[in-house]
Amino acid sequence: MSENEKDKKTTIIPIGPYHPLQEEPEFFELHVEGEKVIKLDITLGYNHRGIEKMAESMHYDQVAFLVERVCGICSASHPFAYVNAVEDLADIVIPDRAKYIRSIIGELERLHSHLLWLGLAGHFLGYNTVWMWAWKYREPVLDICERITGNRNHYAMFKIGGVRKDILNADIAGIWKMCDELIKPLEMFRGAVMDDPVIHARTKGVGILTKQEAIDWCLLGPTVRASGVAIDVRRDDPYAAYNMVDWKVIVTENGDVFDKAMVRILEMLESVKIIKGCLEGLKKTKEGEIDAKVKSIPAGEGIGRHEAPRGEVFHYVRGDGTNRPARHKIRAPSYMNVPSNQISAIGGTISDAAIVLAAVDPCYCCTERCAVIDTRTKKKILSGEDLVRLSQQRTKDIISGVWKPK
Numbered sequence: 212m213s214e215n216e217k218d219k220k221t222t223i224i225p226i227g228p229y230h231p232l233q234e235e236p237e238f239f240e241l242h243v244e245g246e247k248v249i250k251l252d253i254t255l256g257y258n259h260r261g262i263e264k265m266a267e268s269m270h271y272d273q274v275a276f277l278v279e280r281v282c283g284i285c286s287a288s289h290p291f292a293y294v295n296a297v298e299d300l301a302d303i304v305i306p307d308r309a310k311y312i313r314s315i316i317g318e319l320e321r322l323h324s325h326l327l328w329l330g331l332a333g334h335f336l337g338y339n340t341v342w343m344w345a346w347k348y349r350e351p352v353l354d355i356c357e358r359i360t361g362n363r364n365h366y367a368m369f370k371i372g373g374v375r376k377d378i379l380n381a382d383i384a385g386i387w388k389m390c391d392e393l394i395k396p397l398e399m400f401r402g403a404v405m406d407d408p409v410i411h412a413r414t415k416g417v418g419i420l421t422k423q424e425a426i427d428w429c430l431l432g433p434t435v436r437a438s439g440v441a442i443d444v445r446r447d448d449p450y451a452a453y454n455m456v457d458w459k460v461i462v463t464e465n466g467d468v469f470d471k472a473m474v475r476i477l478e479m480l481e482s483v484k485i486i487k488g489c490l491e492g493l494k495k496t497k498e499g500e501i502d503a504k505v506k507s508i509p510a511g512e513g514i515g516r517h518e519a520p521r522g523e524v525f526h527y528v529r530g531d532g533t534n535r536p537a538r539h540k541i542r543a544p545s546y547m548n549v550p551s552n553q554i555s556a557i558g559g560t561i562s563d564a565a566i567v568l569a570a571v572d573p574c575y576c577c578t579e580r581c582a583v584i585d586t587r588t589k590k591k592i593l594s595g596e597d598l599v600r601l602s603q604q605r606t607k608d609i610i611s612g613v614w615k616p617k
Contacts, residue, residue, distance in 0.1 A: 220244055224561060226568070228257055235575040239552070239568060246560045251553050258576060266539035271297060271508050274536065275369050278526075281541070282577045283364050284327065287320040288519035289541065289577075290369035292526040295450055297371045300513025300530055305503050308496040309373035310452040311489040316360070316368055317451065317517065318482040318489075322393070323352045324520035325475040325482075328572045329400060332472060335566055336413050341403070348396040355389050358382065372503035380498060383490050390483050397483070401476050404469070414469035418555040418567035421466055428551045431544040432522025433474040434571045438466035444518040456488025468570045475572075508534070521545055521572050543577030 227238040236257035242250035262281055266274045278289040291313065298305065326349040333341025353363040359378055360366040368374050378386075404410055420430070425438035435442060443460045445453040461477040463470040510532040517524045522544030529538040548571040556567045607613075 221249065226565070228254075237549075237573075237575050239564075241556075241561065241564055243561060246562075248556050248559055248561065248564050251556045251564075253549065253553065255549070255575065255578065263539050263541060266536055268535065270534050271371060271536065274539065275371070276367065278541070279365050279367065279369075281543075282574055284324050285320070285519055285521075285524070285543070285574060285577055286365045287316050287369070288517055288524045289526070289543075291317055291451075291517040292515040292519075292524040292541075293528070293539075294369050294371050294515065295517060296513040296515030296526040296528040297508060297530075297536075298513070299515060300511045300528055301371075301505065301508050303372055303503055303505055305373045306496075306500045307452070307455070308377070308493060308498075309501045309503075310455065311492040311496070312359075312374045312378055312501065313369065314452040314456070315378070315486050315489045316356075316366055316374075318485045319352055319356050319359075321482045321520045322479055323349050323356070324572075325479050326352065328475060328520075329472070332566075332569065335569055336410065338410070341400075344396070345400065348393065351389050351393060355386055358386065370502070371508070372505040373501045377498060377501050378493060380494060383493060387487065387490055390486055393483060394480070397476065397479050401473075401480075404472055404476060411469065413563075413566065414472065415465075415467055417468045417559060417563050418471075418570055419465070419467045420551060420555050422464075424551070424554060425466065428554070429547050430522070430551055431547050432518070432520070432572075433471055433478065434522065434548045434551065436460065436462045437470040437474045439464040444516045444523050448516055450516070452489050452492060453485070455492060456485055458485045458488070468566055471570045508532075519544060521574060521577075522548065524577075541577075543574065545571070545574045546578045549573050549575075549578065 222243050224241040224243055225238065226241065228236040238254040238257075240252040240254070241248050242252070262277060266277060269277060275290045275293060278293050279286045281289045297303075326345050330342040330345035330349070333339065333345060356366060357363050359382075360368050360376060368376060420428075420434070420438045422439040425435045425440050430438070430440075431442075439462060441460055441462045444450075445458075446460055458481045461474050461481060463474055508530050510530050512527070512529045515526040515528070524544060525542040527538070527540040528536050531537040551571065552568055555570075556564045559567060
């Protein structure tokens with residue numbers, strides 16, 4: 212068959228840049244023959260907020276609040292990795308009580324993020340009851356976050372050298388009770404996914420990533436653990452209190468959408484175990500010992516890693532001896548996981564493609580960044596100020612009718 216004949220049989224179906232399935236702008240171009248997906252093109256880069264560059268103009272302490280706003284769902288993940296990076300740079304050891312509190316916040320975020328994903332997964336499959344129930348049981352998790360930090364999201368808890376607010380021993384019993392009450396709903400979700408034949412039909416054998424493919428594409432988090440690759444920063448490069456409590460890494464072997472769901476559900480049960488272990492640790496430490504009281508940051512380089520709900524978040528910080536970072540680089544797990552859809556969606560149907568795209572739990576606001584350079588000379592063409600100016604001008608042109616989409 213000639214290329215022209217093949218092109219005539221191929222239909223292109225766009226998903227995005229704005230689509231009800233996607234919570235943020237991104238563009239997936241499905242090439243299909245009938246109902247079968249034969250190719251997938253991915254275009255990202257619709258958002259750019261210049262957070263890395265902004266960090267260079269802020270005090271080290273201010274940057275923790277800035278990176279907390281990279282993403283609302285990941286609002287503990289980025290400051291967690293950032294403070295780990297600066298503490299690596301300056302060789303700072305934080306108090307044990309701060310380690311326990313950091314780990315509690317990190318696992319509460321994993322719970323609410325996985326429950327949010329589970330609800331949306333039910334919605335995509337047509338199980339709106341699962342959506343409503345998952346989000347119902349996400350509310351007590353957010354209540355715990357608010358009780359501990361004062362906020363449901365953007366917790367403002369992380370600082371270089373420790374945490375900003377203690378968890379009083381008098382509050383431990385109430386937090387423990389909320390965790391106990393969460394176990395039964397999580398067991399219910401596990402039973403529903405394992406026993407429901409319709410869920411099996413829609414997710415088993417769909418969007419498979421083999422173990423070797425997961426390794427070749429450098430995948431992270433539940434996406435790679437569902438393909439039988441047992442990696443987890445919390446265990447492999449311990450930080451905070453993760454090597455001070457008992458828990459295990461959840462791994463499955465099939466690499467399909469079903470296994471990605473099961474990994475997340477089972478991980479939530481492990482998160483409850485970690486939180487309880489940290490609460491026990493708080494009882495053994497002295498109230499108020501939560502800060503190493505860092506006065507200055509020397510010149511040097513540091514890296515910080517945190518196992519976010521979607522996988523490893525990586526922050527690099529370089530200091531020049533001033534009170535501001537000279538360079539700050541962020542890599543989020545979706546940057547690694549999203550491209551894998553180019554293989555996992557191939558061979559499936561159009562209806563399966565939407566489920567496969569959502570199965571990696573993509574977070575585009577964590578991922579987006581751009582630089583405008585001349586590819587021949589490698590020199591920057593547009594500065595950050597130029598990008599802001601052009602964006603503002605385009606908005607004015609759209610409002611006035613001067614510019615219209617093609």
